[in-house]
Amino acid sequence: MTDIAFTPDRLEQCQKLVKKYEKPQCALLPVLYLAQDQYKYLTLPVMAYVAKLLEMPTGKVVDAVSFYSMFKREDPGKFCFQICHNVTCRMMGAEKMMAVAKEELGVGKKVTTEDGRFSFETVECLGSCDNAPVLQLNNEFLKPINEEGFRDFLKKLKQGNEASISEVLS
Amino acid sequence: MSVLAQERKILLKHIAEPDLGTLKGYERLGGYQALKKALTMAPTAVIEEVKVSGIRGRGGAGFPTGMKWSFVPQNTGKPIYLLCNADESEPGCFKDKLLLEKNPFALLEGIAIAAHAVGSKKSYIYIRGEYAKAARILEKAIAEAYQAGYLGQKVMGSAFSVDLVLHRGAGAYICGEETGLISSLEGKKGQPKLKPPFPAVSGYLGCPTVVNNVETLSTLPWILQNSGAAYAKYGTEKSTGTRLFCLSGWVNKPGVYELELGTPLVDLIEKEGGGMKDGAKLKAVIPGGSSTPPLTAAEVAEARLDFESIGKFGSFLGAGGVIVIPEHVSLVGILETIAEFYWDESCGQCTPCREGTGWLYKIMKMIADGQGKKSDIADLNKTANLMMGTTICALSDAAAMPVLGFLKKFPQEFEAALGTPH
Ligand SMILES: Cc1cc2nc3c(=O)[nH]c(=O)nc-3n(C[C@H](O)[C@H](O)[C@H](O)COP(=O)(O)O)c2cc1C
Ligand code: SF4
Ligand code: FES
Numbered sequence: 001m002t003d004i005a006f007t008p009d010r011l012e013q014c015q016k017l018v019k020k021y022e023k024p025q026c027a028l029l030p031v032l033y034l035a036q037d038q039y040k041y042l043t044l045p046v047m048a049y050v051a052k053l054l055e056m057p058t059g060k061v062v063d064a065v066s067f068y069s070m071f072k073r074e075d076p077g078k079f080c081f082q083i084c085h086n087v088t089c090r091m092m093g094a095e096k097m098m099a100v101a102k103e104e105l106g107v108g109k110k111v112t113t114e115d116g117r118f119s120f121e122t123v124e125c126l127g128s129c130d131n132a133p134v135l136q137l138n139n140e141f142l143k144p145i146n147e148e149g150f151r152d153f154l155k156k157l158k159q160g161n162e163a164s165i166s167e168v169l170s
Numbered sequence: 171m172s173v174l175a176q177e178r179k180i181l182l183k184h185i186a187e188p189d190l191g192t193l194k195g196y197e198r199l200g201g202y203q204a205l206k207k208a209l210t211m212a213p214t215a216v217i218e219e220v221k222v223s224g225i226r227g228r229g230g231a232g233f234p235t236g237m238k239w240s241f242v243p244q245n246t247g248k249p250i251y252l253l254c255n256a257d258e259s260e261p262g263c264f265k266d267k268l269l270l271e272k273n274p275f276a277l278l279e280g281i282a283i284a285a286h287a288v289g290s291k292k293s294y295i296y297i298r299g300e301y302a303k304a305a306r307i308l309e310k311a312i313a314e315a316y317q318a319g320y321l322g323q324k325v326m327g328s329a330f331s332v333d334l335v336l337h338r339g340a341g342a343y344i345c346g347e348e349t350g351l352i353s354s355l356e357g358k359k360g361q362p363k364l365k366p367p368f369p370a371v372s373g374y375l376g377c378p379t380v381v382n383n384v385e386t387l388s389t390l391p392w393i394l395q396n397s398g399a400a401y402a403k404y405g406t407e408k409s410t411g412t413r414l415f416c417l418s419g420w421v422n423k424p425g426v427y428e429l430e431l432g433t434p435l436v437d438l439i440e441k442e443g444g445g446m447k448d449g450a451k452l453k454a455v456i457p458g459g460s461s462t463p464p465l466t467a468a469e470v471a472e473a474r475l476d477f478e479s480i481g482k483f484g485s486f487l488g489a490g491g492v493i494v495i496p497e498h499v500s501l502v503g504i505l506e507t508i509a510e511f512y513w514d515e516s517c518g519q520c521t522p523c524r525e526g527t528g529w530l531y532k533i534m535k536m537i538a539d540g541q542g543k544k545s546d547i548a549d550l551n552k553t554a555n556l557m558m559g560t561t562i563c564a565l566s567d568a569a570a571m572p573v574l575g576f577l578k579k580f581p582q583e584f585e586a587a588l589g590t591p592h
Contacts, residue, residue, distance in 0.1 A: 020335045021335070023356075023357070023375070025357035026375075029339065029354070033340070060358070063359055064358065067359040068341050069340070070300070070341035086261040086460070087262060088262060088418040088419050090503070091419055091420065091493075091495070091499050091504070124511055124514070125262065125511075126300050127258050127263065127298070127301065128267070129418035129419075129424070129493070130416070130418050130425045132419075132424075139302055140303070
């Protein structure tokens with residue numbers, strides 16, 4: 001992991017991004033998204049690289065990364081589910097969805113399956129309370145789905161049926 | 171049929187038109203006529219028109235928009251920034267997402283109008299990280315608006331220029347607070363800053379900055395097109411216009427509904443929302459998002475959706491998140507969830523907020539787990555009272571208010587819960 005660097009197209013994107021802002025540091029969030037897109041999660045060397053690009057201390061980047069929940073310090077796996085556990089979703093059955101995920105995947109709160117492919121996290125209100133209980137897969141909303149639908153989908157995904165993803169995304 | 175007649179709607183009038191989200195469709199439906207008109211007016215005249223409309227900010231605090239704009243000093247020699255707050259993260263609120271995804275050009279037109287009014291040449295939309303789809307839609311809309319000359323240099327052939335950048339947040343509720351948003355946009359942790367100085371004087375990078383909510387800005391084209399006086403004819407004397415209400419919870423048809431301010435709350439639940447799901451009995455309604463104290467069923471029967479009426483019941487319209495709670499759902503569980511949320515989202519700078527949100531959650535969890543003691547209720551009240559009005563930003567108050575409200579309005583339910591798990 002020594003030679004951390006953006007791919008040429010990402011480096012170009014990064015330079016374009018920085019130009020949009022008044023100061024390089026202001027582009028921190030979008031540049032971290034770029035880095036996370038390339039590396040899946042943000043290790044210390046990746047954060048140090050971003051810090052250098054944006055002419056800021058590494059410590060400040062580390063601080064920011066731990067402040068924002070969408071930046072990951074660990075590999076969330078190929079399929080990371082988000083389930084809202086706020087007021088409306090809880091009222092409308094979020095706990096049951098969580099139970100289905102645990103039964104099918106054997107993962108709990110912010111836990112990854114043994115093979116590292118699946119993970120699951122509880123998140124705050126996703127601004128979709130009219131579709132409660134609300135689920136996301138890799139930060140994309142799922143269509144309203146009931147327990148059985150969710151169970152079927154997880155079963156298919158476990159068997160490697162990735163085509164089923166497009167059927168459930170909203 | 172909806173409570174507010176289709177032709178009287180302001181924000182959702184064309185929402186069902188399939189091409190509303192395209193520039194062509196938006197233009198066909200009258201889009202960008204308002205900006206054209208605004209650009210022939212002096213900035214002060216635009217501000218005046220918005221003052222006459224009486225519109226108050228739709229992001230939660232309800233501050234009069236025209237007045238906010240008139241605080242921006244025009245002679246500092248520093249650039250002026252206009253920031254659109256699209257961080258929508260208050261639990262129970264999802265109206266801005268609808269506007270961003272379905273009617274992005276109304277927002278872009280509103281931003282151009284506001285930028286012209288306050289003298290800003292650079293604007294940002296700060297959108298919450300979780301709204302990935304809305305961000306893609308906006309990115310495309312911004313590019314189209316640039317190409318058509320509605321953004322960038324010499325907008326619509328006038329002398330006015332404005333640049334607009336879409337900036338994605340990354341999962342932190344506190345970035346919705348305007349000074350937290352500014353810190354975040356500066357590439358830091360999204361920690362709020364002490365006011366004064368207010369952002370209007372010293373905001374983004376120490377420059378004069380206006381922060382406005384998506385719904386507020388999306389309403390501007392209508393106001394400019396039809397006049398402030400026409401807008402003020404909607405709603406009540408002190409709460410003018412229409413608003414989007416996010417109806418969720420135990421109702422048959424949850425969703426976003428546009429209503430005139432002053433509409434009976436019961437109409438939203440019964441006529442728009444199709445009434446209670448499975449014929450359940452209503453227990454309480456959270457009227458404006460999770461930080462607003464609840465209304466009892468008796469209060470719901472009387473309440474109207476305007477700032478004054480909801481205020482009479484000790485609560486707020488907040489950001490329009492109306493959560494309907496039926497008899498069979500435990501308020502103890504709901505308040506525990508709310509307490510956990512604010513504890514999780516406190517940025518930790520202020521002692522009363524950092525410690526207070528922790529205590530509120532800890533005590534609520536004990537009560538919910540059936541280990542509540544009689545003294546817990548008094549401790550909750552005491553802690554919540556100490557958290558009010560003593561911190562850098564209003565998150566601390568937002569955490570304390572629902573605790574005080576639930577305990578005051580439903581004392582029997584909390585007392586009965588002591589010693590029994592929920
Ligand atoms: C804790 C906290 C969270 C907030 N979150 C939001 C938000 O997500 N969106 C928003 O528009 N305003 C939010 N606000 C209000 C903003 O600080 C600000 O008042 C608002 O964006 C101004 O726009 P308006 O005048 O058009 O309403 C929040 C305030 C606080 C105290
Ligand atoms: S009140 Fe809470 S969230 Fe606001 S600045 Fe203080 S610690 Fe941070
Ligand atoms: S409470 Fe789950 S999306 Fe709002």
